[in-house]
Each structure stands twice: as C-alpha cells, then as structure tokens.
Amino acid sequence: MYNISRILGGAAIALAAFAGALSSAHAAPRTDFKVCTSIYAGWMPWGEAQAQGILAKWGKKYGITINAVQLNDYVESINQYTAGKFDGCTMTNMDALTIPAAGGVDSTALIVGDYSNGNDGIVLKGKNKKLADIKGQSVQLVEFSVSHYLLARALETAGLRERDVKVVNTSDADITAAFATPAVTSTVTWNPMLSSIAASPDVSLVYTSKQLPGEIMDLMVVNTKTLQENPAFGKALTGAWYEMMAIMSAKDERATRALTAMGKASGTDLAGFQAQLAATAMFYQPKAALEFATKKELPGIMGRIAKFSFDHGILGPNVKSADGIGIAFDGNVVIGDKKNVKLRFDPAYMKMAADGKL
Structure with a gap:
C-alpha cells in the first residue's frame, strides 16, 4: 500500500477505501488487550490482580485476555498509552487531561479508584x-x-x-x-x-x-474507541478491579497476603503499605465510586484543573483557551468545547458493578 496514490486512480482509491471501511466495520472484536500501571498505593491492585489470576479469570468470562504491565516511570507509562502501545493506563485526572486528551487521544475514565487524601x-x-x-x-x-x-x-x-x-x-x-x-x-x-x-x-x-479532598483522583483510563468497540474489555477490567477491592477490604488472611504482596511490590512492607492506603480514599465498593463519579462538584473540579493546565501551557499549542478541550460527565454534562470532547467520565461500567450486572 506504500505510495498507493501513484499507482491507483481516484476511483480505485475511493473503492479501496470503501472496501477497507466495510471490512473494518465487520471485523471480529479484539480478544487481546494490554493496560499499564505504575507504582502507587491506589494502583498496586492491578499488579496483584494480574499475579492472582483475577484479570485472567474475568478475561476468560468475556472471551478475552488482559495483561497488566508495570512501568516504573509514571509519565512514561502515560506517554506509551497515548502513543497507542496500551489500551488503558492508570493515571490521575489532571494527567488524563494534559497528556492523552491534550494529545488528541479520546479517553474514558473507566474506573475512579480513589482520590488522594494525604498521599x-x-x-x-x-x-x-x-x-x-x-x-x-x-x-x-x-x-x-x-x-x-x-x-x-x-x-x-x-x-x-x-x-x-x-x-x-x-x-x-x-x-x-x-x-x-x-x-x-x-x-x-x-x-x-x-x-x-x-x-x-x-x-x-x-x-x-x-x-484538597477529591481534587486528585486516581483512574483507570482506557481508549474510548477501543472501549466502544469492545465492551467486554470494560466489563472484564471493572469486574477484576472490584474483586480485588473485595479481597483487600475483607480483613481476613487472604487480604493480609494480598496487601503484603502489594507492599513488597511497591518497595515497602505490610505496615508501610497500610499507611499509604490510610492516606488514600479508596472506593472499595462500586456504589461509592459511582456516587463520587456522578457528583455535581466534579465538573467544577475539572474546570479548575483545565484552567491551571492552560495557564501553564500544558494543553498544547493548538488549545487556545482553558475551554479548548471538552470534558464529558454523567447526565450529558460537558464543559469546554463540545465539538472536541477528549476526556469522558463515564460511570456506566461502575454502575454495572454496583448493580451486580457484570
């Protein structure tokens, strides 16, 4: 297909494009997915879900496979997601706006896992x-x-x-x-x-x-187009996450083993990891996450972050105002440019979990 315009006439190009689009529209859903994460108390459960086979279990339920890969450089992990090397990545709400969204990658906050409460x-x-x-x-x-x-x-x-x-x-x-x-x-x-x-x-x-309660959120962000074309990906990720949340909050021997493993993986011990969790407002129940993700204050928080980001020149040279990137929320609420929505707080999958429909 290299330099095809030198070979095919205009009609042939149009026909080839139509055939490609038709083929794409009827392509089988993907079955293999990768997400990346980095070292942080609120994100360590993804690595443990991988280690315990929980991601594999939920992937099997929906006929897919999901691998979680830990990268030690946080910003680099988001850059790789933005470049298309991963289908999802853990990041904060601000970084979701300033890196993938500002880079033109339409992204969805699939899961609001927690907010920093001293972390x-x-x-x-x-x-x-x-x-x-x-x-x-x-x-x-x-x-x-x-x-x-x-x-x-x-x-x-x-x-x-x-x-x-x-x-x-x-x-x-x-x-x-x-x-x-x-x-x-x-x-x-x-x-x-x-x-x-x-x-x-x-x-x-x-x-x-x-x-600053509630202003620094920790998310699992996924590519919007990938999610729309592969809802099984969203369901499996969400199901695996809340199974891990149930394990961590059970206060039994299995919880202790899991917390100890996460502490070790993050360079500390059980007591150190528990101290970090104490400074993290974890949403162990999907209902709590859903309530936070749909609260009326969320657009205002993101508006403040968008202004900070624009004022510091980190939304890119093509964004001419703090409202240059659209951010969508529950109830069809959009702040910023409605014609350029690149970040979406979509509570649909958290609601499925809260309703027991995964």
Missing part, C-alpha cells in the same frame, strides 16, 4: 518548617503533573505565587535520591516516595492532598 505532599528540609518557608526555594517535582498542581494550590493558601519559587523538573523515579542530596531543600511528590522522604530526619511535611 501527595510537600516536604521541606528542617524541623518545624511551615509552608511559607518555601518562598525562594528550588522545588523538585514532576513538572506539569498533579504535584505541580498541588504546589500551585498550596501556594495560594500561603499568599504566595509560583514565581516565588523555582520549579525543578525531576522524574518520580529519581526524586527520592535527589532529595537526599544537600542541594535539594524541598520537594513535592506522592507515595511511596513521599513516605520515604517524610521519614527522613530533620524534615517537615508542610502540606498534603488531604487539604
């Missing part, structure tokens, strides 16, 4: 420090991520602006080691890195996401 924070070197002490410092963080958003929101509360600090972009894979160097005096990060850094001697945890 993200700002740490300064020195005892008894306050947030205001960050003024004039260089702050290491993953630039343009939720850490950057958390910093901006925190600075507002202290009567400061971003120009009062210097942001130093640092990969999440390097952030703990960087903070251990004498030159670095402040950082913004998430667990498990946050717990490790905050446990260091002579430091102060001066602000956390607990002060």
